[in-house]
Amino acid sequence: MSQTLFDKLWEAHQVRPETTEAPALIHVDLHLIHEVTSPQAFAELDERGLKVRRPDLTVATMDHSTPTWAADLQGQRRYASEQAWEQVRTLMDNCDRHGITLHDWDSPNRGVVHVMGPELGLTRPGMTIVCGDSHTSTHGAFGALAFGIGTSEVGHVLATQCLLQRRPRTLRITVDGRLGAGVSAKDLILHLIGRIGVDAGTGHVIEFAGSAIRALDMESRMTVCNMAIEAGARAGLIAPDQTTIDWLRGRAHCPQGEEFEQAARGWLELASDPGAKFDKEYRFDADEIAPTITYGTHPGMVVALDQPVPSSDEPATQRALEYMQVTPGQALLGRPVDVVFVGSCTNARLGDLRSAAEIMRGRRVADGVRMLVVPGSEQVRKAAEAEGLDQVFIAAGAEWREPGCSMCIAMNGDRVGPGQTAVSTSNRNFEGRQGPGSRTFLASPATAAACAVKGCITDPRHLDGRTEPRIHFPAPRQMEARP
Amino acid sequence: MNPLKNLESTTVVLAERNIDTDQIIPARFLTTTSRSGLADGAFADWRFDAQGRPRPECPLNTPDSGEILVAGENFGCGSSREHAVWALMELGFRVVISSRLADIFRANALKNGLLAIEVDAATHAWLLDHPGAKVGVDVAECRLELPERPGVSFELDPFARTCLLEGVDALGYMLGQLDAIEAFERGERRYGAAA
Numbered sequence: 001m002s003q004t005l006f007d008k009l010w011e012a013h014q015v016r017p018e019t020t021e022a023p024a025l026i027h028v029d030l031h032l033i034h035e036v037t038s039p040q041a042f043a044e045l046d047e048r049g050l051k052v053r054r055p056d057l058t059v060a061t062m063d064h065s066t067p068t069w070a071a072d073l074q075g076q077r078r079y080a081s082e083q084a085w086e087q088v089r090t091l092m093d094n095c096d097r098h099g100i101t102l103h104d105w106d107s108p109n110r111g112v113v114h115v116m117g118p119e120l121g122l123t124r125p126g127m128t129i130v131c132g133d134s135h136t137s138t139h140g141a142f143g144a145l146a147f148g149i150g151t152s153e154v155g156h157v158l159a160t161q162c163l164l165q166r167r168p169r170t171l172r173i174t175v176d177g178r179l180g181a182g183v184s185a186k187d188l189i190l191h192l193i194g195r196i197g198v199d200a201g202t203g204h205v206i207e208f209a210g211s212a213i214r215a216l217d218m219e220s221r222m223t224v225c226n227m228a229i230e231a232g233a234r235a236g237l238i239a240p241d242q243t244t245i246d247w248l249r250g251r252a253h254c255p256q257g258e259e260f261e262q263a264a265r266g267w268l269e270l271a272s273d274p275g276a277k278f279d280k281e282y283r284f285d286a287d288e289i290a291p292t293i294t295y296g297t298h299p300g301m302v303v304a305l306d307q308p309v310p311s312s313d314e315p316a317t318q319r320a321l322e323y324m325q326v327t328p329g330q331a332l333l334g335r336p337v338d339v340v341f342v343g344s345c346t347n348a349r350l351g352d353l354r355s356a357a358e359i360m361r362g363r364r365v366a367d368g369v370r371m372l373v374v375p376g377s378e379q380v381r382k383a384a385e386a387e388g389l390d391q392v393f394i395a396a397g398a399e400w401r402e403p404g405c406s407m408c409i410a411m412n413g414d415r416v417g418p419g420q421t422a423v424s425t426s427n428r429n430f431e432g433r434q435g436p437g438s439r440t441f442l443a444s445p446a447t448a449a450a451c452a453v454k455g456c457i458t459d460p461r462h463l464d465g466r467t468e469p470r471i472h473f474p475a476p477r478q479m480e481a482r483p
Numbered sequence: 484m485n486p487l488k489n490l491e492s493t494t495v496v497l498a499e500r501n502i503d504t505d506q507i508i509p510a511r512f513l514t515t516t517s518r519s520g521l522a523d524g525a526f527a528d529w530r531f532d533a534q535g536r537p538r539p540e541c542p543l544n545t546p547d548s549g550e551i552l553v554a555g556e557n558f559g560c561g562s563s564r565e566h567a568v569w570a571l572m573e574l575g576f577r578v579v580i581s582s583r584l585a586d587i588f589r590a591n592a593l594k595n596g597l598l599a600i601e602v603d604a605a606t607h608a609w610l611l612d613h614p615g616a617k618v619g620v621d622v623a624e625c626r627l628e629l630p631e632r633p634g635v636s637f638e639l640d641p642f643a644r645t646c647l648l649e650g651v652d653a654l655g656y657m658l659g660q661l662d663a664i665e666a667f668e669r670g671e672r673r674y675g676a677a678a
Contacts, residue, residue: 008673008674012672012673012674015660015663015664015667016660016663020641021641021642021645022641022642022656023640023642025657025660025663025664027664027667027668036513036514036564037563037564037565039516039517040516040517040518040565043516044654048654050658064513065513065514080514081514083514083515084514086514086516087514087515087516090516125674126673126674132563132565133562133563134561134562134563134587148563148587149563149587149590150563150564150565150568150587150590150591150594151518151565151566151591152565152591152594152595152652152653153590153591153594155654156653156654156657159654159657159658160654160657160658160660160661160664161664161668162657162660162664164642164653164656164657166640168586198501198557198560199501199556199557199560199583199585202557202583202584202585202586203586229561232557232560232585232586234586234587263674266673266674267674269674270674298501298503298560316499316500316501316555319499409510409562410510410511411510411511411513411514418533428503428505428561428562430503430505430506430561431505431506431528432505432506432509432528433505433510436509436511436528436533437533
């Protein structure tokens with residue numbers, strides 16, 4: 001019988017299939033952990049006198065609470081609070097006690113968990129990967145079943161290397177055609193979420209397919225799968241192909257030589273069989289997708305950059321527009337911007353930084369705009385610096401920081417002020433996500449960079465001319481977080 | 484985990500759709516290493532103004548208002564933070580009812596003894612329209628008893644139901660499967676997935 005990619009992954013990892021009484025017991029090949037969602041799980045193990053069962057399949061990084069400032073001359077880091085430092089130190093202690101590899105400050109590989117895993121080759125096709133972080137869906141770009149879990153489940157995996165799961169349904173999104181010039185994977189996924197809605201994927205695993213998906217490089221595929229959770233799906237998937245194999249060859253944790261080529265032949269068998277049935281299907285045409293930006297308070301409220309914001313009678317939408325100070329019927333182009341953030345597990349890989357730097361080269365961040373560029377990992381940072389991208393950003397007046405989640409989740413001290421407008425390459429524009437009272441517009445790295453240069457929301461395809469600040473736009477006022 | 488068998492309580496209604504876990508517990512409260520002490524952060528930007536004064540119009544600021552939270556569609560979307568569940572329980576909730584719940588939130592809730600269930604659109608609409616309604620919950624029968632209208636059934640995974648009724652979590656059951664897990668790990672693996 002024809003199987004989907006998901007079916008193959010699921011069945012290859014069933015320790016026990018599900019019954020009416022009990023969910024399936026699914027084996028986990030790689031458990032990634034970080035400082036925010038693991039301490040209570042380790043405490044649970046301690047209370048029960050349990051050990052980490054497979055420290056060899058567990059890898060830790062510190063990314064959420066960590067400062068992105070460089071250490072001072074004494075090697076001190078500027079944590080946002082004593083508690084933040086305590087949380088990082090707890091992770092260090094837990095990893096030390098249980099023999100878990102931790103990529104800490106000294107590691108040349110430390111990074112945002114979903115940037116680091118793939119670049120080290122820890123993420124490979126055919127695996128099951130979990131992490132106490134909803135953007136674990138990122139790793140599905142390699143044809144691995146990867147999803148976010150809560151802290152109780154982190155404890156389950158630490159103790160047993162397994163999870164109890166009901167089999168999710170399958171959803172396929174086929175995108176054929178070609179993305180236009182200046183249209184990126186970020187624009188693609190924002191467009192898709194806008195079309196299907198933020199809960200279309202609930203209860204499902206999404207497989208992204210079609211010629212436009214096949215044409216994406218691995219970094220772009222990660223951007224797409226990263227935001228599957230923003231459509232409600234715990235996991236996104238893309239079938240492994242030659243692009244996947246070529247990207248992985250030679251990476252530190254991949255098999256090497258003939259062993260790699262043999263594994264790669266197996267990975268190519270993972271693709272959904274012809275005629276495989278999905279519970280739900282959508283089809284889109286990539287040619288219709290323009291540079292896209294969010295205008296509201298969830299990632300499904302999107303609009304093509306040059307199109308007017310739609311109006312709505314729905315109270316929740318009206319409330320969101322009021323919070324964002326957005327006027328229906330008007331395009332966002334020209335709206336003044338206070339902060340630009342290039343970073344996060346969605347868009348902080350080398351290609352993303354190149355895309356932003358290409359816009360910034362020879363230009364300057366507009367007066368009054370603060371721009372933060374935060375590479376996704378130490379490896380990304382070093383590669384970017386080797387190309388001189390850091391100098392492009394610094395010369396333009398942007399802040400070049402050390403790797404971390406930074407302003408995406410705003411729990412390390414990097415945040416957007418109350419009432420400020422931020423254009424961000426991250427994944428969530430929820431109320432207050434980037435700081436209490438912050439207003440977030442999600443966009444691609446190119447769009448974010450163009451906004452920084454012009455000081456207002458700008459189409460990166462029309463950077464010189466055409467887009468000027470709308471002087472009649474009301475200045476941002478100090479707004480309380482909620483009325 | 485405290486068992487949950489039957490409960491009768493008034494409801495608290497947050498009718499907005501797509502309430503994400505950043506609203507339930509903003510990230511600035513996540514630097515804790517504990518499961519407790521999250522009550523002050525729970526819905527902090529809804530309950531308090533920028534100066535930290537309680538907003539009287541927020542239904543979560545009414546003391547002893549009930550143990551059942553009725554929320555708009557797609558409640559708990561976004562981040563996987565289990566802190567959202569711990570925070571809701573510290574506010575006194577034992578039941579969350581919506582027309583659609585985000586996957587990770589629901590899984591987290593049921594692992595902590597917070598009954599998170601979906602009801603049909605008509606029942607949901609009625610509940611949203613009747614804040615403070617006295618609702619009965621029977622976990623064993625998977626039934627909600629409503630005033631002024633017939634009761635309704637809800638779906639609940641049988642495994643989660645047993646855990647709730649007995650007040651046990653899943654880890655004990657999983658540790659009982661260690662022989663099967665070890666046998667699986669010794670076996671041959673497809674697609675070269677073993678590390």
